Amino acid sequence: MARVINQEKGLYKIQTSDDETLLAQLSGKLSYSTTNPLAFPAVGDWIQYSFNSGDERAMIQQVLERRTCFYRGSEQVIAANVDVAFIVTSANAEMNLNRLDRYLTLCWESKAQPVIVLSKIDLCENSQTLVAEIEQRHVGVDVLAVSLQQPQTLLQLNKYLLPGQTVVLMGSSGVGKSSLANALMGGEVALTGAIRDDDQKGRHTTTSRQTYRLAGGALLMDTPGMRSLALGSHEEGLEHQFSDIVELAQSCRFSDCQHETEPGCAIRAALDSGDVDQGRWLSFLKLQREVLHEKMKEDHALLEQQRNKWKKISKDLRVRIKQKARGQV
Ligand SMILES: Nc1nc2c(ncn2[C@@H]2O[C@H](COP(=O)(O)OP(=O)(O)OP(=O)(O)O)[C@@H](O)[C@H]2O)c(=O)[nH]1
Ligand SMILES: [Zn+2]
Known part of the structure; x- marks a missing residue:
């Protein structure tokens, strides 16, 4: 193996x-x-x-x-068998809770465990408030506050970096993923596996820039696609991230409720009472639109594929019939 x-x-x-x-x-x-x-x-x-x-x-x-799997659309697996995904978000930029919804949706879909890493807390005076805000919005997800200028804060990551664990870093550009990766690797560029010269036996010198073995024994996979992974047809992940909303919608009076002006709308009631946060609801609608759009595109592509297959089959058939008529087969 x-x-x-x-x-x-x-x-x-x-x-x-x-x-x-x-x-x-x-x-x-x-x-x-x-x-x-x-x-x-x-x-x-x-x-x-x-x-x-x-x-x-x-x-x-x-x-x-595969135990877990990050994929793009229906055509590409980006990273398989990831145990923990660190979702990095920076404390200095205006923190975007909706962006976390997006990354968490991808994580739930993959089945990897998400851990939110609030980075650059040295640039922010109220990082504890931010942590509390994130924890409240994403109940049950671990939140770690770190800064490269406060190395002891990085120790919090160790419990996820045990031998045999595979981890990835996610998050927007500039939040500090590379810096964090370098810090975890102890400043040096780690190579994966034994390094050998080409000894004529098919063994090659390998300096993988995609996978790193960390000091604690965990594997850090830093595949390029992981960094720019977009939300696609991740319906399951979306339903997990917003399970309360999905559940609530089932108690609307009408099963096809649009949650706009219908009487007996459970979502509207929850928004009015504050049980469901308005920002979270809008975030859900936005991501749902994206997922539905992507799903439709995929269904369309599938349909097209099938159509082409049948076109080809019937064309082959026509050719054969012609050949038969000419006595060629
Ligand atoms: N003050 C401070 N700056 C940091 C910290 N971590 C990273 N930075 C800075 O943030 C900037 C962006 O960091 P990167 O590690 O390149 O960010 P990235 O997420 O890898 O960005 P991409 O490669 O574009 O995806 C750099 O200038 C870092 O020096 C931190 O803890 N504190
Ligand atoms: Zn409704």
Whole structure:
């Protein structure tokens, strides 16, 4: 068994249980067994492989079932088997609670555990107020307040960085993800796995820039796609992040209630009484629109795919009928 630690243009770097790094490619069987792009190996995947000494590359035979999975649309897995996602948000910029809704939705969908990291608290006088605000809005999610200028604050992260754990950093540009990653790596650029010179046995020097082994034994996956992961058809994640709202909507008098002017609308009542925060409701509506839009696009693409498949089948059939008529088959 091995783990995919890097992926580029159909080539993979895998780390074996002996801490050896190998270049790998898909076995023919695996590449022809499915057309579903999500079934192919991605960074973080555990895989079965074969490797004959003397061969240049290992062959990936099988992708093991993923415990968690961050994906983009229906075509790309960004990171598999992540245990903890640190959602970094900066204390100095005006903090955007709605943006956290977005990242949390992605996390719930993936099944990884989200941890909110409020960064740069040295630039903010009331970080405790901010922490309280976040905790109140996102009940049950751990919130850590950190600053690179107060190194002891970083110790709070250690309990998520135990051996065997795989972690990722999420968050908007400039919130301090790279700085945090560097601090966790102790300032040096960590390499993943054993480093070997090319010794003619297909073992290559590997300096993965996607996966880092941290001092405590955890793996930090810093795949580029993770940083710019957009909300897509993450319906399940959205329903988890707003489960109270989803549940409430079920007690509206009309099952197709638009929550606008209908009588007996439970959402309107909760907004009026303050049980549901107005900002949170608007955040839900915005993300719901995005998810529905994306889902529609995907359904459309699927329909198109099926249509093309049938077009091709009927065209093949027509060709065969013509050939038959000409006595060619
Ligand atoms: N004062 C202060 N500045 C910080 C802290 N952490 C990061 N910064 C600064 O914030 C800026 C952005 O940090 P980065 O680590 O590059 O942010 P990033 O999230 O990786 O940004 P992208 O690479 O664009 O995604 C840099 O100038 C850092 O020096 C902190 O704890 N305190
Ligand atoms: Zn309603």
